[in-house]
Amino acid sequence: MNKYAIIKDGVVVNVIEYESQPSTPPAGFEDGYVAIQTNVASIGWTYANGQFTNPNPPEVVEMPAPKSLTDLILESPTELAKLKQALGI
Amino acid sequence: MSAISLKGNASGTGTLSISAPNTNSNFTLTLPTVTGTISIAGLTTVQVFTSGSGTYTTPANVKAIWVRMVGGGGGGAAGNTGSNGSSGGNTTFGASLTATGGSAGRTGTNSLGTIVSGTGGDINLFGGQGASTTNTYNGSGYSIGGVGGSSAFGGGGSGLYQTAGSVGAAAGSGGGGGADTGAQLGGGGGCAGGYVEKTITSVDATYAYAVGAGGTGGAAAATALAGGAGRAGIIIVTEYY
Numbered sequence A: 001m002n003k004y005a006i007i008k009d010g011v012v013v014n015v016i017e018y019e020s021q022p023s024t025p026p027a028g029f030e031d032g033y034v035a036i037q038t039n040v041a042s043i044g045w046t047y048a049n050g051q052f053t054n055p056n057p058p059e060v061v062e063m064p065a066p067k068s069l070t071d072l073i074l075e076s077p078t079e080l081a082k083l084k085q086a087l088g089i
Numbered sequence B: 001m002s003a004i005s006l007k008g009n010a011s012g013t014g015t016l017s018i019s020a021p022n023t024n025s026n027f028t029l030t031l032p033t034v035t036g037t038i039s040i041a042g043l044t045t046v047q048v049f050t051s052g053s054g055t056y057t058t059p060a061n062v063k064a065i066w067v068r069m070v071g072g073g074g075g076g077a078a079g080n081t082g083s084n085g086s087s088g089g090n091t092t093f094g095a096s097l098t099a100t101g102g103s104a105g106r107t108g109t110n111s112l113g114t115i116v117s118g119t120g121g122d123i124n125l126f127g128g129q130g131a132s133t134t135n136t137y138n139g140s141g142y143s144i145g146g147v148g149g150s151s152a153f154g155g156g157g158s159g160l161y162q163t164a165g166s167v168g169a170a171a172g173s174g175g176g177g178g179a180d181t182g183a184q185l186g187g188g189g190g191c192a193g194g195y196v197e198k199t200i201t202s203v204d205a206t207y208a209y210a211v212g213a214g215g216t217g218g219a220a221a222a223t224a225l226a227g228g229a230g231r232a233g234i235i236i237v238t239e240y241y
Helices: A069-075 A077-087
Strands: A002-008 A011-018 A033-037 A046-048 A051-053 B044-049 B053-057 B064-070 B091-093 B097-099 B123-125 B195-200 B206-210 B234-240
Touching (some): A011 A046, B064 B097, B097 B195
Antiparallel strands (some): A002 A011, B044 B234, B064 B195, B064 B234, B091 B206, B123 B195
16 A cells, blocks of 8 residues: 555645555546655645655754753853862862 | 325236234334335445545435545654654545544654644544653653544554654554654654544435545654654445435
8 A cells, every 4th residue: 555645736635545556537536636656745745847845844943962961060150169169179 | 085005016026025013012104295215224334445535336225324534644753853744635525525634743842733623524523633742851861752643533653662653543543753762852643634424315426535645654863763654544434225
């Protein structure tokens, strides 16, 4: 079973699973619809020149890297003072 | 006084018998004042569609159909360094019934997808929302992917510790989000497809239909484990004679 994007006028209007490549148009659809196999496209994506494109790509949220204990101490004057006192420096 | 006329059929050779039940009470069977064929109460058949598209043909002598259907579930997202899932496909029956495919689970801090419903039914219900990631990382721990949203037919895929998201369990349910084995958030679960239910008493001869596919789970990358795929939708047509 594979997923196929149902495309009308260059826009994905649905995604359906078929056992094999469906006819053109796929059964139950009118003329003008075609089915292109895909594992990535969703409804609303565009299709041109053999490529699917998401017109609304998700915003990339960068996660901050975890801080080391040294970084956390150096960022806190209070903790740094405690550390110096403990070390006698 | 109105009369009762019993007519045979010259073309047939069989014999139709009217028999009394075993009872000591009196009953009266009143015939309806309409022209038509009396149906036998309780006689139903069911057709189920779990993939593909095509044309549903109403069987002969069917008086009404009860259509229940759900859109494909959304795919769960991978862990934070991976990618979002994809949304499920729409499930449609005829020109007016659409059960919307579930939204995809997302990566990052805003991992909840948008809940969706359907249109055209006597009842249109939202599918369940995929859960957010469970943030358990503290610099050395791990995050768990969110559970996929439940559809009207049952639960979604799970999100487990150090495990890729599971495929949605029930028809139309969302896939589970993938865990992350680094100091990152896990992926959000995919949302379930919307549910539509409709009783059609004036049936057409045929209806075009399509069963929405489940969305693809987000792809793994670096420490992010993959999200689970959403489960495909379903159409259940109960036919009343």
